[in-house]
Amino acid sequence: MSLEPSIKGxxxxxHVQAVFRAKGEEGVRALEACxxxxxxxxxxxxxxxxxxxxxxxxxxxxxxxxxxxxDRIAYEAGKVHFKNFSQTPLxxxxxxxFKNNYRLILLRAxxxxxxxxxxVKFASEELGPKTVYLVxxxxxxxxxxxxxLFQAWMEYCGLTGAITPRIIESKVHGYTIEWQ
Numbered sequence: 001m002s003l004e005p006s007i008k009g010x011x012x013x014x015h016v017q018a019v020f021r022a023k024g025e026e027g028v029r030a031l032e033a034c035x036x037x038x039x040x041x042x043x044x045x046x047x048x049x050x051x052x053x054x055x056x057x058x059x060x061x062x063x064x065x066x067x068x069x070x071d072r073i074a075y076e077a078g079k080v081h082f083k084n085f086s087q088t089p090l091x092x093x094x095x096x097x098f099k100n101n102y103r104l105i106l107l108r109a110x111x112x113x114x115x116x117x118x119x120v121k122f123a124s125e126e127l128g129p130k131t132v133y134l135v136x137x138x139x140x141x142x143x144x145x146x147x148x149l150f151q152a153w154m155e156y157c158g159l160t161g162a163i164t165p166r167i168i169e170s171k172v173h174g175y176t177i178e179w180q
Contacts, residue, residue: 003119005140005171007052009045011116014084015052015059016041027062034058049120050140056081074141078148086156090115095156102157106132106150106177130161131178135168143173150177 016039019027032039035058041047053074060077061068068076085091094112098105105112109122121137136146147163154161154177161179168174 003138005049005117005119005138006046007049007117008043009041009047010043011085011088012039012041012045012047012052012055013043014088015055015080018080018084018087019059019062022063030062031055031058034061046118048140049117053077053141053145056084056145059084072144074144075148075151078141078145078150079152080148081145082149082152082156085116099157102154102159102179103130103132105153106134109134127176130180131176134175134177136173136175138171139173140171141173143167146173146175150175154179 016028016031019031023030028039035055037051056077057073060073060080063080064076086095094105103126107124107126109124113120113122119138122134123137124132124134127133134150139146143165147165150163154163159179161177164176164178166174166176
């Protein structure tokens with residue numbers, strides 16, 4: 001039996017803080033109403049990934065300047081997820097180090113993922129000098145969530161390219177990530 005995929009409260013707090021910075025207390029109240037649970041996360045709380053995914057989708061809707069179609073919300077939430085991660089202590093520490101080497105961070109995803117998630121496994125394989133195939137196992141995120149996250153990360157690195165996702169099996173997603 002696999003461990004339920006989870007994340008620590010510090011990352012949940014980053015999503016709440018992003019809404020607060022952009023929309024103030026009113027935005028945080030709207031976030032809590034959308035999420036349907038208290039937003040009083042402790043840094044060391046263990047939160048199911050499915051709850052984080054729901055929180056990020058709520059935050060994405062609140063932060064957006066216009067309504068997001070339902071079939072795009074997971075992708076846009078992934079982009080917001082990356083932006084919010086970049087503001088965490090771990091993101092501020094690691095992202096600048098890898099900004100000029102997107103390939104390396106993708107190939108080392110299992111190490112970074114181990115610091116962020118519990119129960120989610122990452123495996124990556126280099127398919128070419130600018131192509132990596134990455135597999136996430138035991139994930140409760142919608143498949144387009146990490147398509148958006150990897151796209152935002154690519155843009156952060158100043159690159160252009162494409163992410164092609166595919167469902168391998170339940171809770172196992174593969175991403176072919178290509179850039180120029």
